Amino acid sequence: SQQGEEDPQALSIQEGENATMNCSYKTSINNLQWYRQNSGRGLVHLILIRSNEREKHSGRLRVTLDTSKKSSSLLITASRAADTASYFCATAPSGAGSYQLTFGKGTKLSVIP
Amino acid sequence: DAGVTQSPTHLIKTRGQQVTLRCSPKSGHDTVSWYQQALGQGPQFIFQYYEEEERQRGNFPDRFSGHQFPNYSSELNVNALLLGDSALYLCASSLSGAKLFFGSGTQLSVL
Incomplete structure (x- = not known):
């Protein structure tokens, strides 16, 4: 079953604009991660934010986490055509003995040159 | 440093057949999902x-089975294939x- 739900399902922006995508989840988490997937192939890890963190930066990426609302957002600043891809949030549940990541359905981002 | 490698890249099977997919983890990694x-x-x-050992399992039927070898590489086996098994399998x-x-x-x- 899908835990995270990304919003919007699809996003089209001009190069240089910022892109924001959101993720909601249902259960308590240990951490939340964002991955990128190009053309239906392997996923690439972008950033991980732990449940006790509220904001994290990595290059042009900014991730926020609100555990009270069970939601996260990924901001890509100054987008480039190369950022065109599908973006997935994935949650790692809290508690011992659980190792699976649960992915959402993803946001398909198109950056127009 | 080789990353995660999977084989084959593409595979076509018919309903009822069995398939084995293979995965070599990134060097130094001991866990495969x-x-x-x-x-x-x-x-x-x-x-x-x-x-x-299989440490955790998702909501998939017993037709899906796996194995991990001493060198940490892994196989995914699917028996009695159904049309609905058509998908991208990621290691x-x-x-x-x-x-x-x-x-x-x-x-x-x-098919």
Whole structure:
């Protein structure tokens, strides 16, 4: 079953604009991660934010986490055509003995040159 | 440093057949997870192998089985293939941590 739900399902922006995508989840988490997937192939890890963190930066990426609302957002600043891809949030549940990541359905981002 | 490698890249089978997919983890990684990704969906967790044992399993039938070898490589076996098993199968490796490194996947088509 899908835990995270990304919003919007699809996003089209001009190069240089910022892109924001959101993720909601249902259960308590240990951490939340964002991955990128190009053309239906392997996923690439972008950033991980732990449940006790509220904001994290990595290059042009900014991730926020609100555990009270069970939601996260990924901001890509100054987008480039190369950022065109599908973006997935994935949650790692809290508690011992659980190792699976649960992915959402993803946001398909198109950056127009 | 080789990343996660999967074979084959593409595979076509017919209903009722059996298939074996293979995965070599990133050098130094000891944990392998398998995911199924249907078209337009996010990856769904099948199972994870650690120290040659299935450590956790997702909501998949027993037709899906796996194995991990002493060199940490892994196989995913699917018996009695159904049309609905058509998907991209992704292998991911990790080292005692949360961050996953994915292979490029095996695209399985069941006719």
